[in-house]
Amino acid sequence: MRWSRFVLVLVVVLGLYGSRTSNAQEQPVQPAPLPDAPRTQRGVIVGTVIDLNDDPVPGANVVLQGPFLKNPRTVVANDRGLFEFNDLDPDTYHVTISAPGFANWISPDVVLKTGQYYILTGTELRIATAVTKVTVGYSAEELATEQVKLEEHQRVFGIIPNFYIAYDQNAAPLTTKLKFQLAAKVAFDPVTFIGVGIVAASGQAGSHPNYREGAIGYAERYGAAYANGFTDIMVGGAILPSLLHQDPRYFYQGTGTNKSRAVHALTSPFVCKGDNGRWQTNYSTIGGDLASAAIANAYYPASNRGVGLFVGNFLIGTGQRAAANLAQEFILHRVTSKAKSQK
Numbered sequence: 001m002r003w004s005r006f007v008l009v010l011v012v013v014l015g016l017y018g019s020r021t022s023n024a025q026e027q028p029v030q031p032a033p034l035p036d037a038p039r040t041q042r043g044v045i046v047g048t049v050i051d052l053n054d055d056p057v058p059g060a061n062v063v064l065q066g067p068f069l070k071n072p073r074t075v076v077a078n079d080r081g082l083f084e085f086n087d088l089d090p091d092t093y094h095v096t097i098s099a100p101g102f103a104n105w106i107s108p109d110v111v112l113k114t115g116q117y118y119i120l121t122g123t124e125l126r127i128a129t130a131v132t133k134v135t136v137g138y139s140a141e142e143l144a145t146e147q148v149k150l151e152e153h154q155r156v157f158g159i160i161p162n163f164y165i166a167y168d169q170n171a172a173p174l175t176t177k178l179k180f181q182l183a184a185k186v187a188f189d190p191v192t193f194i195g196v197g198i199v200a201a202s203g204q205a206g207s208h209p210n211y212r213e214g215a216i217g218y219a220e221r222y223g224a225a226y227a228n229g230f231t232d233i234m235v236g237g238a239i240l241p242s243l244l245h246q247d248p249r250y251f252y253q254g255t256g257t258n259k260s261r262a263v264h265a266l267t268s269p270f271v272c273k274g275d276n277g278r279w280q281t282n283y284s285t286i287g288g289d290l291a292s293a294a295i296a297n298a299y300y301p302a303s304n305r306g307v308g309l310f311v312g313n314f315l316i317g318t319g320q321r322a323a324a325n326l327a328q329e330f331i332l333h334r335v336t337s338k339a340k341s342q343k
Contacts (some may be wrong), residue, residue: 018222036057039140041115043088049081056081060099066091089113144172152185153251158337161189164237165328165336166249174249174277176242183238183248187230199225210301224299230293230319236288245275246284250325252333265325289317 049060059076064085077083095107147168154162163186174182186192200222203209211220237248251273253264269289272282293313297305309317 007129012282013092014018016096027205042086043087043112043114043116044084044086045093045095045110045112045118046082046084047095049077049099051085051102055097057102058098060102062129063096063098064093066098067094089110093171095120100283107168140172141175144174144178147171148182154336155191156332157277157335158189160195161186161191162328162332163337164249165333166251167333168253169251169253171247171249171251174241175249179241179248180238186237187233192229194227196222196226196229211303221331224296227299228292228296228313228317232288232292234284235291240284240287244283246280247273247275247281249273250328252328254329254333258330261329263327265329266322267323269321285321286318289321291315292317 036302045064047062049057051057056077056079058077058079058081060081060083061079062075064073064075064082068089068091070152073085075083081084090113092112093112095110108336110120125336147194151163151166152183154165156162162180163182203221204213204218207213209221209224211217211224234340240246241248250265250268253261255261268282269285271279272285274280293310296313297309300309
């Protein structure tokens, strides 16, 4: 801490006494008067007002108070931050300091003894910068809307939709409207239709499900693949999250050990963040996968229907989701456009 130089005050107590004399022969000797009782020596409290950078704070308002002080005494720190209270009786005092742009500072009790020159030192007089809460003119809904706009521009390699990833751990909760908007954005994105076509072609090559061959069979497989995804995204990404007040997005962790990040990704199909910001069981995603697997029995060929189809589709959907989020955590964030902007 940088110290300021102080001028030492020298208090000199002068005792005066005298006696009257007279001619012993003419007047009787008179006793000398008793000296006045000595006045209580007064004390001084001095100090320097500094900021967190050890620079003086001129113009700071310094107030001295004490239990036996009738009225608080106030001084203003000079251009070097110095202040001084003189002519103080022995007592217990405390000092309060205030200055524009700084938090108020109150000293601990100062026990001033008779004639003491007390210097407030060390960090006791340090004034901390005030912490101010700034309220931005955005409501939670407006903030969420702006964040979704960023998310709707997130694409892997600038092409593949990656809209359901939140790179902001404190992202505002989505409204029902935004949940349906995000689901529709994925369901009707041109790249989604191309992806469904690739899945249908793969099924056509493996003759699964057991639809007919040729163009008609490809169209049936295309319709089944799209229906699977559409049911899953609308039920698990919009309907249930709205009813259960859960956030359907994957919240990218990005920090911590590789193990903690992997656990975060692999458990994401079963754990989600609620609209209240708390982590909870992911009933929305589980419900969406179950609904998609169950409804598939309505349009798959009879030879493919049954418990096996239901269980198989559910496990495949859940496994694909966990694997995709694992890739999000370690790979895809590096090649996703707009990720840095949102973060």
